[in-house]
Amino acid sequence: MKKQRFMILLKKEADTRQVKRLERNDVEIVDNVKKDQEGIMKRTIKDSVFTDLFQDKKYLLQLYKALHPEDTDVTENDLNDITIKNVLTDNIYNDLGFTVGDKLMILVEAQSSVWTVNIIVRALMYLVQTWHDYFERTKQNLYKSKKVQMPIPEVYVIFTGERKTRPSEISLSQEFFGGKECAVDVKVKMIYDGKEGDIINQYVA
Template sequence: MIGLEQEGKLKFAGKDTVFRDIFSIKKYLYQMYQALHPEDTTIEQNDLDIVTLQSILLNGVYNDLGFLVRGSQLMILVEAQSTWSPNIIIRALMYLMNTYQDYFSQHKIMLYGNGKASMPKPELYVIYTGDRGSHPDVLSLQEEFFSDTDCCIEAKVKVLYLGDGHDIINQYIGFCRVFNEQIALHGRTPEAAEEIIRICCDRNLLKEYLTERKREVERIMLTLFDQEYVWNLERENIRSEGIAEGRNEIIQKMLAANMSIDNIAKIVKMPVEQIAAIGKKMAVL
């Protein structure tokens, strides 16, 4: 079950999950690389390998997107961020070290021998979907956290904002703006999900992706909307009745809200049969 005792532990919002989904598809990952490195005219889709850290929904060390270019030439990590924080660079550094650890393990590179290890050159990016304001083009660990003293390490994250072009990064930021507008108008509802997709297609924002995967994108958004709904119920239940008696009541509230049994089962990590039994019991009462 989603951690009742851990308020604020749900990582993904709908936009973030769409980000991970779209750039797990090679042709869109290829478009991202072209936007980051338009000077590289020889790159092909097969030159890109996804190395995104994987985890479950609850907090852990995992990132939005990581990929290698031409095997081991370049390692690119990209985060999508809607809220500004200097801590972005700390998270990026953590993701980088964990991705390197996976890389060394996969390639059986020994770090305790005499030979110098080979490693891909890193590039760190954050796609910032909010207003640019006075935020910098590059976040520096040393400048942000150790500006008045010497520091033995440095890391830099390039920040990407909404620009004038129509590359896939600008399209994704545009999608996020539409997402926020429609959630403000309709709440986290099926109507909002449908409107987000319709408006973005009309504006040619991720149109090909949204058309190809319309049902999947709707499912992603609705599942996350449901999870947020459940989390709010859980939080309310913690405050009013305690954890021990909370789960069945939460399930009953979800059933009363006409959420599907399959979705409820996935969210609370229970068999479909148990959810159905709770529903039958409600019908008898």
């Protein structure tokens, strides 16, 4: 009888310990989920801030001058927003695109989440769509004999996450085809910090 009671007590203690372990695990899981959600929310907010910030031409001009400090003559009137808008949920859209007169077409992506070289493929898709829109907007016909006019494209990624290596440039051919020459290549200039005091540095900080 005593042995039976002793076994019952042991079982109760074991059950109690198991319940406590499960409760601790549940708390840890909830905490981890909260941290992940907070991280995602912070990244989403930061990306949204980037997109909203450069809708203002005052800041867009500052961004351009941070990218091209040698161009001192450009004004707000020279800049035109050509960002691909997310009208339909299944359409592609980018963070920022703008032209500088008729000489440059600049696409800028802000990436604050886990690093992925797939950004190069997305950049290519954004570039093709932006060119398509540009030709329609300027009423240029790709099927006529006259050569179309197009601005020089530049693609940038402002990365605010953590990376062990920080290449200044990444390319489609290098990352996906082992550096072999291919029919299409895209080179993306990487920005991590900006220069002290400029708009990129302020955004990253």
